[in-house]
Amino acid sequence: MNDEVRDALAPDGSIEPLDPARVIAGAHRRRRTHVLATAAAASVAVIAIATGGFLVRGDNLGNAPAPANHGPALTAPTPTGTPSPVETPRPSAGFTPQAPEALPSTASSEKVPTSNPQVSATPGSPARLTPTTCRVAAGGEPAPGSGAKLRGTASDPSGTTIVIADGRYWMACDNTYGTEVSARKPATLKTPGVQDNNAFAIANNTVETVDGPLDHFWAAGLLPDGVATVRYSFADGETVDAEISNGFWLMRHVSSIPPGAHDLGDRVRVQLLSATGGVLNDVRLNWGTQTCAQISHGC
Structure with a gap:
């Protein structure tokens, strides 16, 4: 200083002191x-x-560059804690949430036993049963003509059996076997005797019901002289009295036991009774030869 x-x-010669x-x-x-x-x-x-x-x-600065020549940059460890829940989007205004579709109930597919096995579950509608459709089911056999009249009817929830006749022939038909008319072979108007066992032969078909497949039996014929009751007994323990109408009888029954139970050891029993209850005939039908009395199809 x-x-x-x-x-x-210091003095400067160029300037004044x-x-x-x-x-x-x-x-x-x-x-x-x-x-x-x-x-x-x-x-x-x-x-x-x-x-x-x-x-x-890089204090508090997320975008600061990494220092040079200090080795590789460190990678932040992956968090191991429980992730934060993702917020569920809220529906926009005017949106109406739809209710979830109901699952089909599994109980509805199970078969429930019924006390009435005659309620048929065969797919399709029963065959239309009239004197005309019955005559057609004769399949060319000598049969009642176009003037045939309805002479008897027997019905239950599973179907119907009818008898038609003209002045020469009679025949019976049934519509319980699906959509097809079942026909008994036509015959002349000759009254059978009480010992004519073939006159009381039956037809046997397996039909679908709410309880599964079951045997259906049906039959019809002219009533013999002196007979007041035509009684059938089956292996399921049921006894059925045929309906009487205009000199004819008609019988139908749906068994309550599975098909095949009516074998040779459990033949169908037929009893012909008088008006006083006397037994005029008591016979067991031969299985096969006297249990398939229909011509429209097999048994």
């Missing part, structure tokens, strides 16, 4: 300016260094 004062006080007080004041001003400039530069350097260190550390 003394050198600066001395230089400032200066006042010493003014020279010293000017030197002080130049020194203060130099000191301030030096301090300002130092402050800038400090700030730059601090800022650089701040950026190098």
